[in-house]
Amino acid sequence: MEYTVKQLGDLAGVSGRTLRYYDQIDLLKPAWVSAAGYRMYGPKEVKRLQQILFFRELGVDLETIRELIDAPGFDEKQALLRHRERLLERKRQLDLLLENVERTLAALEGGTAMSDKDRFMGFKEKLVRENEEKYGQEARERWGDAAFDASNAKVLGLTEEKYAELESLSREIIESLAAAVGKEDPAGAEGQRIADLHRRWLCFFWPEYSKEAHLGVAEMYVADERFTAYYDNQAGQGAAQFLRDAIAAYAKN
Amino acid sequence: MEYTVKQLGDLAGVSGRTLRYYDQIDLLKPAWVSAAGYRMYGPKEVKRLQQILFFRELGVDLETIRELIDAPGFDEKQALLRHRERLLERKRQLDLLLENVERTLAALEGGTAMSDKDRFMGFKEKLVRENEEKYGQEARERWGDAAFDASNAKVLGLTEEKYAELESLSREIIESLAAAVGKEDPAGAEGQRIADLHRRWLCFFWPEYSKEAHLGVAEMYVADERFTAYYDNQAGQGAAQFLRDAIAAYAKN
DNA sequence: GCTTGACCTTTACGTCGCGTCAAGGTTTAT
DNA sequence: ATAAACCTTGACGCGACGTAAAGGTCAAGC
Numbered sequence: 302m303e304y305t306v307k308q309l310g311d312l313a314g315v316s317g318r319t320l321r322y323y324d325q326i327d328l329l330k331p332a333w334v335s336a337a338g339y340r341m342y343g344p345k346e347v348k349r350l351q352q353i354l355f356f357r358e359l360g361v362d363l364e365t366i367r368e369l370i371d372a373p374g375f376d377e378k379q380a381l382l383r384h385r386e387r388l389l390e391r392k393r394q395l396d397l398l399l400e401n402v403e404r405t406l407a408a409l410e411g412g413t414a415m416s417d418k419d420r421f422m423g424f425k426e427k428l429v430r431e432n433e434e435k436y437g438q439e440a441r442e443r444w445g446d447a448a449f450d451a452s453n454a455k456v457l458g459l460t461e462e463k464y465a466e467l468e469s470l471s472r473e474i475i476e477s478l479a480a481a482v483g484k485e486d487p488a489g490a491e492g493q494r495i496a497d498l499h500r501r502w503l504c505f506f507w508p509e510y511s512k513e514a515h516l517g518v519a520e521m522y523v524a525d526e527r528f529t530a531y532y533d534n535q536a537g538q539g540a541a542q543f544l545r546d547a548i549a550a551y552a553k554n
Numbered sequence: 555m556e557y558t559v560k561q562l563g564d565l566a567g568v569s570g571r572t573l574r575y576y577d578q579i580d581l582l583k584p585a586w587v588s589a590a591g592y593r594m595y596g597p598k599e600v601k602r603l604q605q606i607l608f609f610r611e612l613g614v615d616l617e618t619i620r621e622l623i624d625a626p627g628f629d630e631k632q633a634l635l636r637h638r639e640r641l642l643e644r645k646r647q648l649d650l651l652l653e654n655v656e657r658t659l660a661a662l663e664g665g666t667a668m669s670d671k672d673r674f675m676g677f678k679e680k681l682v683r684e685n686e687e688k689y690g691q692e693a694r695e696r697w698g699d700a701a702f703d704a705s706n707a708k709v710l711g712l713t714e715e716k717y718a719e720l721e722s723l724s725r726e727i728i729e730s731l732a733a734a735v736g737k738e739d740p741a742g743a744e745g746q747r748i749a750d751l752h753r754r755w756l757c758f759f760w761p762e763y764s765k766e767a768h769l770g771v772a773e774m775y776v777a778d779e780r781f782t783a784y785y786d787n788q789a790g791q792g793a794a795q796f797l798r799d800a801i802a803a804y805a806k807n
Numbered sequence: 808g809c810t811t812g813a814c815c816t817t818t819a820c821g822t823c824g825c826g827t828c829a830a831g832g833t834t835t836a837t
Numbered sequence: 838a839t840a841a842a843c844c845t846t847g848a849c850g851c852g853a854c855g856t857a858a859a860g861g862t863c864a865a866g867c
Contacts, residue, residue, distance in 0.1 A: 305815075307815085312674055313674045314674060317814095318853095318854065319853080321816090322854060337862055338815075338816055338817090338861085339816080340816095348673070362853090363853075378663075381655055381658055385652060385659075388655065389652070392645060392648050392649075395645050398641055399638060399645075402608070402634055402637055403638070405604070406635070410631070420566075420601070421567060559843090560842095560843070569826080571825065571827085572824080574845090574846090575825060579824095588844095590832075590845085591832085591846090592843090592844055593844085615823070615824090616823080809866105809867085810865100811867100812863100812865095813862100813864090814862075816859100816860080816862090817861105818857105819858090820858105821857100822855075822856100823854105826850080827848100827850080827851105828847105828848090828850100830846095830847095831846090832844075832845070832846105833843075833844065833845090834842085834843070836839100837840085
């Protein structure tokens with residue numbers, strides 16, 4: 302349970318230089334130093350290094366990390382929970398970047414244009430995240446405070462609003478579909494309302510809408526079992542077919 | 555469609571300094587310079603900046619980025635596909651970090667000890683790789699999600715011609731399956747033909763084929779009831795199992 | 808016991824991707 | 838006409854190490 306620099310470094314995936322640097326800046330001191338001057342680390346230091354790496358992974362600078370885990374009121378459990386939230390947030394940000402890649406790919410393959418604004422969606426979200434971290438630096442004693450979350454929401458502002466709109470659109474489509482399948486006519490008023498909801502939903506992803514493309518996607522919903530399974534699962538058997546028929550009628554006008 | 559430093563910077567979420575630096579190191583030159591010495595950027599530069607940011611997001615250093623996108627054989631589509639793979643990989647790595655947080659939390663609450671090795675799982679890429687070799691649930695999530703995301707991206711940009719080919723492939727798989735179940739041997743000639751059809755079908759959605767991934771998807775077909783239900787519905791009871799066995803034999807060669 | 812090679816030490820300078828002044832010139836709006 | 842908001846080119850600073858230099862230590866094998 303005691304390690305030299307290289308042993309601990311190999312264990313944690315960091316270099317010896319890094320550990321020496323952490324010693325130098327008083328972030329992680331060895332448990333004791335051998336007669337020959339070797340740094341020796343014990344279980345307490347291992348735990349501390351783990352915590353350091355948790356924060357480092359989130360992009361927190363080393364000075365702040367030290368202040369955080371040396372703070373008298375530092376609650377490991379609370380910090381871990383907060384960590385989990387941030388990791389989840391980063392996952393969501395990755396999804397945004399993936400969306401960007403996919404939209405760019407679609408534009409490339411479809412030969413369609415892409416708006417300059419769309420090109421950078423997902424990148425800007427990263428700024429929001431960084432802002433949050435800076436704010437977190439100033440208000441570190443108030444972690445988990447309601448005020449913190451509120452200002453967070455403010456900073457996110459537009460995009461979160463849009464995101465919420467997108468989510469509510471998805472939900473409305475699924476719910477309306479579930480209610481309509483087997484009762485309403487896809488070409489009727491309710492079917493057309495759903496098709497229009499779906500158009501608005503699509504417009505979140507496409508730089509420009511066309512009926513042909515809309516129809517193409519609708520056909521795909523019944524042709525590709527992955528999508529069929531999704532809609533049928535979410536809104537009941539026959540939902541994918543209903544949506545396709547509704548969009549087909551919608552696209553004919 | 556022409557921007558000054560600040561305008562482009564605001565659009566892309568980078569600072570003016572950054573754009574000036576990119577000019578300085580010949581990574582992103584303005585389209586032209588105004589009489590007063592102002593840098594002016596056009597649509598080509600916007601596209602290039604987007605590509606730069608894609609790579610930067612993955613942690614590629616600027617020198618390498620320049621070499622990459624200036625390389626004569628640079629294929630934007632290929633780069634985007636690889637890019638998407640990297641992002642998905644990062645998402646999976648985030649899952650590992652989340653696992654680590656969860657395990658640490660569990661150990662904390664349960665009052666149980668945690669091995670030093672476990673403490674650093676997720677931080678080390680090598681360990682990540684080792685762990686990802688495991689199959690089962692983990693593989694299902696991994697390949698299942700990848701397939702879904704990919705199909706999302708690709709199908710949206712599919713040409714009519716390609717789309718028709720995809721549809722006919724799907725149909726042939728279902729029909730052949732329906733005829734083969736209970737009569738043919740999954741490991742026999744017909745089973746292998748079907749497995750190969752399925753491989754071709756998969757290649758519509760995946761940037762690169764691998765036997766492991768193919769097998770992972772096959773396992774998913776019997777493990778996930780949604781897919782089982784789909785195949786059994788379309789091609790008769792036992793179709794999903796037949797397809798899985800056929801692919802298992804196919805992947806062993 | 809001696810050598811070898813893999814470890815360890817400190818000191819010190821280099822790197823990357825910018826942030827941040829400083830000291831000016833330009834454009835736009837009122 | 839004047840202020841505000843942009844733009845320019847230097848030049849220095851910084852965080853988190855990498856990397857070399859010059860040397861000390863330790864376990865293993867001959």
